Amino acid sequence: MIRKLFFALLALAIVVLVGLGIVVATHKTRPAPIASAAQDDTAKLIERGAYLSRAGDCVACHSVPGKPDYAGGLAIKSGLGTIYSTNITPDKTHGIGNYTEAQFADALRNGVRADGANLYPAMPYPDFVKISDEDVHALYTYFMQGVAPSDYAPPQTALTFPFGVRPGLKVWNALFTTDAGFTAPAGASEQIARGAYLTESLGHCSSCHTPRGLSMNEQALDSGDAKFLTGGELNGWPVPALRGMAHWSQQDITDYLSGGRNSTAAVGGEMTAVVANSTSHMTDADLQAIAAYLKSLPGAAAPTAKLDPAASQQTIARLTAAKDLSTGERLYLDNCGACHFVSGQGAARVFPHVDGASVVNAKRPDGLLHVILAGAATPSTAKAPSVLPMPGFASRLDDAEVAELATYVRQAWSNQAPAVSAKDAARVRASLHK
Template identity: 45%
Template sequence: MKNTLKGFGAAVCVALPFLTQTSTAQAADAALIARGAYLAKVGDCTACHTAPKGKPFAGGLPMTTPMGKIYSTNITPDSQTGIGNYTEEDFAQALRAGVAKDGHNLYPAMPYPSYVKVNDDDTKALYAYFMNGVTPVQQANRESDIKWPMNMRWPLKFWNMVFLEKGVYQDKPGKDVAWNRGAYLVQGLGHCGSCHTPRGIAFQEKALDESGSAFVSGAPLDGWFAANLTGEHNVGLGRWNDQDLQAFLKTGANRHASAFGSMTSVINNSTQNMSDTDVAAMTTYLKSLPPAGGSGAPPYQFDPQATKVSLNRPANDAGARVYTAYCMHCHGVDGRGFAPLLAPLSGNPNVLEKDASSLINVTLNGTEDLVIGGIPAPYPMPKYAPVLNDQQIADVLTFVRAGWNNGAPAVNAAEVAKLRKSTQAAR
């Protein structure tokens, strides 16, 4: 009996370190997967790789490019149709170099020119999450609508040779921890430049960081205009303080503007889920960017007087008539709305922007719901495409862009008709 107890005790002594090591490894794996889940939210992976009413990360979302539509791919760990057979090296190659496991090049609609800056530790965490924290979905990838010969992928090898700047982000000397963390997030996983930086003739971003003046200076995007994120006073973030920008990233609205278009998805799926520390770091970096873009107009100064006179006599102005009937109850006589619930129009950077695409699009098609903490915003912008004709929308937007000292260019009916046609065809 004594020998038996001794043997049992010895077995326990041998097993305890093994069990402890196993438990520690499992905890480490769980922590790595959880970190990967957080980073996937920072990168807003769900926005592109989850189609409306589709299963998470199963792909199939259509994206419009100058050459035609492409469809996002299945990045679930399904071994037949997803990335279940990818090694960590394969995953890193696709993420940071735009090359799939079978060797074909990805279109740069996949923001690998930004993701190339993601460091090895974060890449490892993302791989752990997509392999172990995502439900496999068997769903075949859809071929693009791009016609031959433009659908050939081998020229992308040369595109990468010219435009892909290889290497993970390196901290800038002379900058503090918050600035460098913000730069890493904005330039890398956040891939802000993919939407907010104008592109050249080869679809390349004209700048990939703050060393280029075009970086995040605003750009047309699939029927919208992605806003200027530099320090420009009128159309950028020049009048926003740190609290304004942090509130926007967390809730999609502040005293200056509200999110619309694809930015709604960014708020819903990405930035509201980021830590306060990371949001503050992004704010530090973005607020450090010097002014770029804009029209060169003098700094905006609110002046309601002339607009009030016009609204008192709407019969004299076609745009004022539409405004009083459809807009004034939410956006006010003074154009200041009831921020952050109802967006202001006076001094709104999107109203002051020369490119009126976003104003036309949001008036035609409204906005998707901002959903913060699981609660939809109470007053989304309704769609007026079924209610107002092209001339009426042109009139009211011209009125808004001239009102309250906004001083932005007029909108014509042809611009509205063009966007109506393209956005309705996409639905």
């Protein structure tokens, strides 16, 4: 998954702590496992490493169209400048072909390159530190022997001072990361323990679904902290809480991760790439394990409306009668009703609900406005090969109309979200062209 979060106040930690001359010890690197080649079934290791790289969504961040997979060059925009992903093919000049397994493990788990320089935390090493020795070994084998080397030299990241001072990242790492490996939740079943491992390490779900601190650090790194996976925001999109997920069954979660849709929802925003590149390639057993783990967590408040049948019936009656319509009602019937219907319930596994949907009821309307303006499309996956597109209405509706439509959807049926202004619509429209 493309992780565009970065560290808006990283400068504060760098300048203050480094300026004060505070010396912070770097993390101790766990030694990479030493395995005898005679004991390894290399083909199986490569196959396993390829699977694990999908679980970690490595291809999404380290690939760009027109270049070989893993050759890097993806531009990750942040408020501090543009960060370019690196070449992680086994090329010895531009990639990681000269990395030992210990150096590979250090980069993966601690964000330290072979030359000792620190990686920017756009690389989710605060979560990858929990990857097991066995999985590190399989990943190393895959990247060194199962990936074709590419001599592509990605653009170099050159952030302005003080963000470009990589040694300052040692301070950030000491403050906000840990050396601890994975520990299963107490009393967890084998399935839930597996789901916890995938979620907390390779899946790095916390990097988007856990709130960020003032220095843009994840406020929790495992389920032992009540803030873990309680949701937040990503590039203006609401990021839902994953704890308990009372509104979805375990099968709903599995369906969503495998095919980008379930009986009530369809994937959108950054999660579209996660499903396309990562979770749709995982086994049903692993997806069921992730779902079981999420369902096992004590619940957190989610940005969804409590369904109100009486309020929903009032909306349905007005839309069905189609008399003396408000501007919002007219815009909904003209642009949305054919797919989402007067009920706001859509069609199972085809058109998502808008009554009670988290993206509709989010405090900030940016995600909903983005979908109205730019549209959306489900990815084509093995279990759901058909692409189901929603058209964007940026060329059809002006900012005032987009705001009227969004406000109506956010306050119709059971929804009770704040109104949207034309300025909100204009801001999101402008972001589409950046």
